[in-house]
Amino acid sequence: MTTRQEVLAAARVRLDGRDPAGVGLREIARALDMSSTSIYRYFDSMHDLRTALGMQQPKPEVPAGFTDQFVERAMSPDRIHSVIADLLGTSLVIGPLAVGPGKRGRAVARGVVGDIATTRAARGLAAKIPVGLVIDIEVGRFQKRICAKVVVPIGISARVKDDLTLVIDVARPHPRAISVDVDALGLSAVVVRKVGKVDDLVRANTLAHIDAVLASPEGKAATTIDIGQMIDDAWAAGVVFERRAM
Template identity: 30%
Template sequence: AVTEERVAAALAEIAGDEFEMGPMAQGPGGLAKVTARVKVNQPHVRRNLGDTLTFAIRIPLEIELIVDLRIDRQRFKVDGDIALRATARAAEPLLLVIDVAKPRPSDIAVHVTSKSVRGEILRIIGGIDTEIRRFIAAHVAEEVDSPASQQAKVIDVAEAVSSAWDQG
């Protein structure tokens, strides 16, 4: 009942496809305004069988980031992955619950590029890579706790069996 495909579908429902964030004030005195357009790609799930049923999940994403410093705007392209861990457990009456561990910034991998030397200097001095990882981890942690996420993490086995029986 808990297949890699079913877990991937539940996570795709939680993550969505695309969203925008900002503008958000960042840096000393909120001088910089940051806007991001985030595209969430299809999750990749690998099931691990052992004493418990666990899943290694990788969610690829693409981000278009704009940092507006008032005197100029720098654009960054970010490719990244969110690494999540999940465990399936039985619940009453016939439910399976997928518990997803909240990610830490170290669970987020990003590759940030800019088309200008000024952008690369800003990226290094401003610690943009670290801030992106921290922000994504915090955002995903909020999503894991959201009511929609809580619903998507529950698989009704009785309903799945009933619908398979009706189709068969």
């Protein structure tokens, strides 16, 4: 497995005698035969990598208001919806979880991620992630299946780093902000729901699943957009940028 020091060593070779702005994480990953997402285990951006190498780069002058306009354009609800939907996929499995008195019971939840609603908010975007769960609970010889509808609200904002990197930040909601609608019909289901603390388990573990997805290398890669690398790739592919008349 590639180490952080090997990444730094490869970066030194690639940066030697070259304009730092022309070197991206993908190029360094290719030099190490790494996937473009694996390198994010070590560095979030080229800025972080250059900082680790002790390199500094002069900041260009940016027109007033450019950053805000850039972020607003990049952070469209449709784009963010696509990013979140691709990361979460359409299904999830949670468990097995220890439930009931003495944690002697067992619960497994299988779910389907619904259509994510993404809208503009006062600060960035707001998204609601609906998840339909089927929860199978076993406590001794007792078995019960419970269905639940969960909605996880998240806040989304973006910031631009000095090295033309757009970082999408996801605000983790408080577990109590997650709505849980449990279909527990019958006395036995009501008892299982209360004794097993099903609502709290659903909230905590659905949120933990989303956290794990966002913290994965794929999640970091999807929420860290190297604009400089995209420009370099476009030029390398022969794309011609034409100045449009205003």
